[in-house]
Amino acid sequence: xxxxxxxxxxxxxxxxxxxxxxxxxxxxxxxxxxxxxxxxxxxxxxxxxxxxxxxxxxxxxxxxxxxxxxxxxxxxxxxxxxxxxxxxxxxxxxxxxxxxxxxxxxxxxxxxxxxxxxxxxxxxxxxxxxxxxxxxxxxxxxxxxxxxxxxxxxxxxxxxxxxxxxxxxxxxxxxxxxxxxxxxxxxxxxxxxxxxxxxxxxxxxxxxxxxxxxxxxxxxxxxxxxxxxxxxxxxxxxxxxxxxxxxxxxxxxxxxxxxxxxxxxxxxxxxxxxxxxxxxxxxxxxxxxxxxxxxxxxxxxxxxxxxxxxxxxxxxxxxxxxxxxxxxxxxxxxxxxxxxxxxxxxxxxxxxxxxxxxxxxxxxxxxxxxxxxxxxxxxxxxxxxxxxxxxxxxxx
Amino acid sequence: xxxxxxxxxxxxxxxxxxxxxxxxxxxxxxxxxxxxxxxxxxxxxxxxxxxxxxxxxxxxxxxxxxxxxxxxxxxxxxxxxxxxxxxxxxxxxxxxxxxxxxxxxxxxxxxxxxxxxxxxxxxxxxxxxxxxxxxxxxxxxxxxxxxxxxxxxxxxxxxxxxxxxxxxxxxxxxxxxxxxxxxxxxxxxxxxxxxxxxxxxxxxxxxxxxxxxxxxxxxxxxxxxxxxxxxxxxxxxxxxxxxxxxxxxxxxxxxxxxxxxxxxxxxxxxxxxxxxxxxxxxxxxxxxxxxxxxxxxxxxxxx
Numbered sequence: 001x002x003x004x005x006x007x008x009x010x011x012x013x014x015x016x017x018x019x020x021x022x023x024x025x026x027x028x029x030x031x032x033x034x035x036x037x038x039x040x041x042x043x044x045x046x047x048x049x050x051x052x053x054x055x056x057x058x059x060x061x062x063x064x065x066x067x068x069x070x071x072x073x074x075x076x077x078x079x080x081x082x083x084x085x086x087x088x089x090x091x092x093x094x095x096x097x098x099x100x101x102x103x104x105x106x107x108x109x110x111x112x113x114x115x116x117x118x119x120x121x122x123x124x125x126x127x128x129x130x131x132x133x134x135x136x137x138x139x140x141x142x143x144x145x146x147x148x149x150x151x152x153x154x155x156x157x158x159x160x161x162x163x164x165x166x167x168x169x170x171x172x173x174x175x176x177x178x179x180x181x182x183x184x185x186x187x188x189x190x191x192x193x194x195x196x197x198x199x200x201x202x203x204x205x206x207x208x209x210x211x212x213x214x215x216x217x218x219x220x221x222x223x224x225x226x227x228x229x230x231x232x233x234x235x236x237x238x239x240x241x242x243x244x245x246x247x248x249x250x251x252x253x254x255x256x257x258x259x260x261x262x263x264x265x266x267x268x269x270x271x272x273x274x275x276x277x278x279x280x281x282x283x284x285x286x287x288x289x290x291x292x293x294x295x296x297x298x299x300x301x302x303x304x305x306x307x308x309x310x311x312x313x314x315x316x317x318x319x320x321x322x323x324x325x326x327x328x329x330x331x332x333x334x335x336x337x338x339x340x341x342x343x344x345x346x347x348x349x350x351x352x353x354x355x356x357x358x359x360x361x362x363x364x365x366x367x368x369x370x371x372x373x374x375x376x377x378x379x380x381x382x383x384x385x386x387x388x389x390x391x392x393x394x395x396x
Numbered sequence: 397x398x399x400x401x402x403x404x405x406x407x408x409x410x411x412x413x414x415x416x417x418x419x420x421x422x423x424x425x426x427x428x429x430x431x432x433x434x435x436x437x438x439x440x441x442x443x444x445x446x447x448x449x450x451x452x453x454x455x456x457x458x459x460x461x462x463x464x465x466x467x468x469x470x471x472x473x474x475x476x477x478x479x480x481x482x483x484x485x486x487x488x489x490x491x492x493x494x495x496x497x498x499x500x501x502x503x504x505x506x507x508x509x510x511x512x513x514x515x516x517x518x519x520x521x522x523x524x525x526x527x528x529x530x531x532x533x534x535x536x537x538x539x540x541x542x543x544x545x546x547x548x549x550x551x552x553x554x555x556x557x558x559x560x561x562x563x564x565x566x567x568x569x570x571x572x573x574x575x576x577x578x579x580x581x582x583x584x585x586x587x588x589x590x591x592x593x594x595x596x597x598x599x600x601x602x603x604x605x606x607x608x609x610x611x612x613x614x615x616x617x618x619x620x621x622x623x624x625x626x627x628x629x630x631x632x633x634x635x636x637x638x639x640x641x642x643x644x645x646x647x648x649x650x651x652x653x654x655x656x657x658x659x660x661x662x663x664x665x666x667x668x669x670x671x672x673x674x675x676x677x678x679x680x681x682x683x684x685x686x687x688x689x690x691x692x693x694x695x696x697x698x699x
Contacts, residue, residue, distance in 0.1 A: 023485035026478065052481035057512030061474030064467060064509065068442065068478030071465055074485045076478075090468050205458040207466040209449050215456060223456035 003179040009140040009170035012177050013079065013105040013163070014039035016147035018049045019185045020103075022077040024069035026054035026062045030084035031117045032167035033107040037079060059084040063091035063102075070100035071206060073195035075151065078102070081167060082109035082123045089127065092160075096131025096233060098207050101154035101192070102161075103147060108279065108330075109167040110365040118366020119167040120330035121279060125307075125339045127162070131233055133240055134307045135259075136278040137165040140177050142259045146305075148180065149247045149259065151189050156243050157236050166280040168366070184254050237309045244306050262311035264303045265318055267293070271300030273382050274319055274355075275374070276344060277328045278304040281363065285328060287371035288378060297382060304340065312347045320353060326381045327359040328374060328391075337361075337388050356381075361390045399583045406432045412459040417451045420615035422605035422622065423525045424451060425579035427460075427496070430523060430603075433589035434492055436462035440483070441494040442475040444468065444501040447532045448525075472497045473509030476520045484519075492593055493520040499540035500530045503560050514569040514598045521592045521599045524562070527607040535610045535668075542630070544663065544672040544680055545611075554671055558683050563602065567636065571598040575635035575644075578604045580622025584633055584645035591635070604631040612667025621665065626650075628662040629688040634695070641694040651692055659684055 007015075013036045017025065025044070027037040043049040052069075056062045059080050066076040080088060085106055095102045106124045110116040124134060133153060137143045143165050150161035165171065210229065214222040224232075245261040252258040266286045268274065273292070275285045282303035292299040302318050304311065319325060325348070329338040336342065341359030348354060358381035363369040369392070377391050399405065410431040417424045427448070431439075440463045443449060452464050467475035476495040483491050495513075497506055502524040510522060529547050530536035537547040539560040546554050566574055573595040577585035585603065592599040606621040608614065613621055625631040626646045633647040643651050650656055659681045663669035672680075 024478065024481045026481070052485045054477055054481055054516065056474060056477070057508060057515070058474075060470065061477070061509045061512055064471035064474035065478030065481065068465060068467065068475040069482030069485070070478075072440065072479055072482035072486065072488075074482035076482075091471065094468055094471075203458055203461045204463040205452050205455070205460070205466070206464065208452060208455045208458065208464070209466075210455040215454070217456040 003181070004176050005179055006174045007140065007177050008035065008172055008174050009137070009143045009165050010035035010107065010172065011039060012140045012144040013147060014043065015179060016144045017077040018043055019180060019182060020075065020148055020151050020189055021191070022051055023074040024052045024054070024066060024076045025078065026056050026065040026069070026076070027078050028056055028059045028062045028080070028084060030059070030081045032109055032171045033079045033081040033084070033105070035171070036105055036107070059087040060091055063088040063095060066102050067091060067095050067098060067100050070102055071098065071195065073192065075192045076102055077104070079105035079107065081107045082111050085123045085127060086111065089130070092127055092130040092132060095160040099158040099233070100160060101151070101158055103150045103154055104160070104162050105147065106162050106164045107167045107171045108164055116365035117167070119169055120364045120366070121164070121166070122331045122364070124162060124164045125331040128308055128339060131159070131237070132308065133159055133161040133237070133244070135161065135163050135244075135305055136307060137163065137170065138280055138283040138303055140170055140175050141257070143170065144177055144180065145251065145255070145257070145259050148185055148189060149251055152247045153240065153243055155192055157240050159233070159236060159240060164279065169280045178257070180255055188251060188254050240309045241306070241311060244309075260303060260305050262306045263314045263318060264305060266301040266303070268300035268302065268318055271298050272322055273297055273299045273324045273326070273378070274302055274322045275299060275326050275328060275378055276302045276304065276340065278307060278340065279330070281328060281330055281369065284369065284371055285374055288374035291371060291375040292379060295379070297379070299378065307340070310343055310347070315344060315347060316351045316353070319348070319355065322355050324356040324358070324382045326378045328362055329359070330361070330363045332361045341388070356386055358387045360387070362392065367392060399587050402582065405429070405582070405586055408432070410436045410461045412461070415451050415459045416453060417447065418609055420608050420618040421447070421451070422527060422579055422607055422618060423447050425618070426525050426585070426603045426605050427451065429579060429582045429585050430589045431462060433586045434494065434593055438490050439463065439492045439494050440465060440479050441496050442467055442472050442479060444470070444472045444497050444506060446498040446501055447527070448496055448498070450532060469501055470505040471509055472501055472506050473511070473513035473522070476522065477513045477516065477518045480518055480520050495520060495522040497522070497524055498531070499524060499526040499528060500538040503539045503562050507565070511569065514566065514571050514600070518598055519596060521601070523601045523603060525603050525605040527605045527610060529610055531607050531610040542680065543683065544676040545668045546671055547668070554676070566600045569598070570639070571600060572596070572638055573599040573635070575601045576603070576631065576633055577601060578622045578626055578631060578633065580619045580626065581633060581645050588635060610668070613665050617665065624657065624662045624665070627657045628659045629656045629684045630659060630662055632688065632691050634691060641691070641698055643691065643695045651695060656688065
């Protein structure tokens with residue numbers, strides 16, 4: 001029997017952490033993430049969730065403390081947004097480098113200055129190169145499901161996972177969400193395996209100083225150097241493509257629904273034109289695609305769920321027959337283009353299939369994006385000149 | 397009962413020979429005695445980027461028989477909080493969580509995370525080894541460096557400000573145990589770490605750790621320099637249990653019958669003070685006198 005509740009994505013995230021039986025939570029409040037931390041605090045204080053809750057004095061400390069708790073074996077959770085996420089930056093690298101399976105909800109918000117509390121994805125995109133897995137959610141159901149999957153992925157790979165969803169658009173908007181039953185979550189996600197040696201007497205130096213080249217350990221076996229260890233992180237992230245896909249498949253077997261694995265598609269079967277995006281913007285693109293189909297254009301949508309690792313093969317497979325690609329995203333690499341557009345273009349270059357390619361930056365700092373606007377711009381991209389532009393600039 | 401003789405200290409060594417610390421390292425000696433007072437098999441130590449990182453060895457070997465978790469420079473208080481929370485959540489209640497950071501990692505970049513950890517009443521022991529500057533990166537000024545000292549970032553004028561009153565800041569958190577110590581007085585140091593180990597809640601210790609290459613004195617004078625610091629009142633030995641202040645060890649003797657040495661005796665043996673002028677020495681003496689009198693007054697009120 002299903003348990004469907006009308007809740008926000010923030011409530012979905014808090015419930016997901018509870019269902020995953022997290023043992024240590026540490027967080028610092030920032031809009032629009034705050035309800036996640038508040039709801040978890042209440043769950044802990046009312047003993048509905050048996051966890052340690054650290055109300056730390058900064059995001060840097062939030063991430064530092066969940067990393068340390070994870071290193072001694074606890075399943076951990078935190079959440080942040082925008083400048084809070086940026087304040088964690090040093091610790092985000094540390095989480096991945098120290099191979100801790102931290103799971104974090106990133107409630108996407110534009111970055112100051114100037115201050116905005118409203119949505120775009122500049123915050124998480126700017127943390128792209130920290131070595132984290134980044135999953136983007138199109139709706140609140142995907143938020144709860146992706147956080148549950150994230151623990152399975154993180155603990156299998158010992159790589160942290162950031163589950164990203166759009167501030168206010170999802171975080172503060174109530175929609176029906178099917179709450180997974182605890183027994184099934186327990187079946188899907190067993191307790192975290194004990195961490196090496198922490199609970200027994202031993203000398204250990206975790207994340208010490210390391211040299212560039214391999215060195216022998218006391219038994220004469222060669223231990224890796226810095227670059228070798230970093231190469232393992234890279235290899236494991238690439239191997240994560242399969243793990244992420246499998247985690248979603250296993251999930252769908254138990255729960256009867258999927259988040260799309262690495263990339264999801266909408267009406268791509270016969271499509272000659274693809275709109276590519278992520279997060280709730282990708283969901284909105286499906287409405288734009290329908291508008292364009294009314295005009296007789298065979299338009300489909302590809303939603304990138306896993307941005308890191310980048311699902312190159314999956315994307316190329318979806319795009320192999322299309323004539324045009326239009327990327328729409330709420331982030332930009334200042335001085336050039338949107339991050340997804342750049343990554344996708346580089347993937348297409350390698351493949352030798354070079355469809356007409358346009359990209360648009362939209363909706364920064366909460367600027368409203370209507371399906372009609374997306375459809376109009378994509379129409380121009382399909383029928384007109386190649387374009388790399390910002391949509392809907394109102395004052396120059 | 398206070399430990400009365402060095403021969404009564406535990407014989408087992410937890411730091412093996414061949415560490416990467418400098419010869420005559422005040423930190424090494426501090427850590428050596430501190431570990432003897434702890435139970436290194438049931439201790440997890442959080443260490444920021446510092447001389448401690450170097451002491452703990454380069455991967456894949458370590459000369460220290462304990463569990464060390466390295467963390468970024470400003471994160472020590474938070475990392476210790478996470479270790480404590482993780483251990484508690486997993487039911488490992490028999491561990492001591494130790495944070496071990498230098499003065500830069502405590503007075504400067506780590507103060508926010510430390511304050512947060514103390515304010516939350518985190519069950520851990522934080523030891524600041526104070527070698528009065530960024531010695532690992534090459535003797536730059538920290539807010540714990542004494543006025544009048546030449547450092548690599550106060551190369552011409554010397555440091556113009558007095559040492560920050562970190563103990564005052566720590567005390568404002570009203571934690572159950574605060575103490576100072578010196579590796580030149582190892583029995584006092586040992587006893588205090590033991591007391592701290594057995595106290596519940598947040599505990600803070602500040603241990604003066606003379607640094608021959610950073611301060612500019614011969615290796616053979618390590619113990620002497622630590623003693624001179626206490627004898628002159630540059631560093632004062634005390635403990636504050638639940639707000640109750642007591643001088644201890646040599647500082648107690650000085651209060652009862654001794655006579656403090658002038659700070660001029662302390663500064664003259666260190667090349668970092670090579671440019672200090674008479675006026676600066678007097679200012680340092682005045683700073684030390686005032687602080688000593690404050691401590692003495694608190695001590696006498698309680699005895």
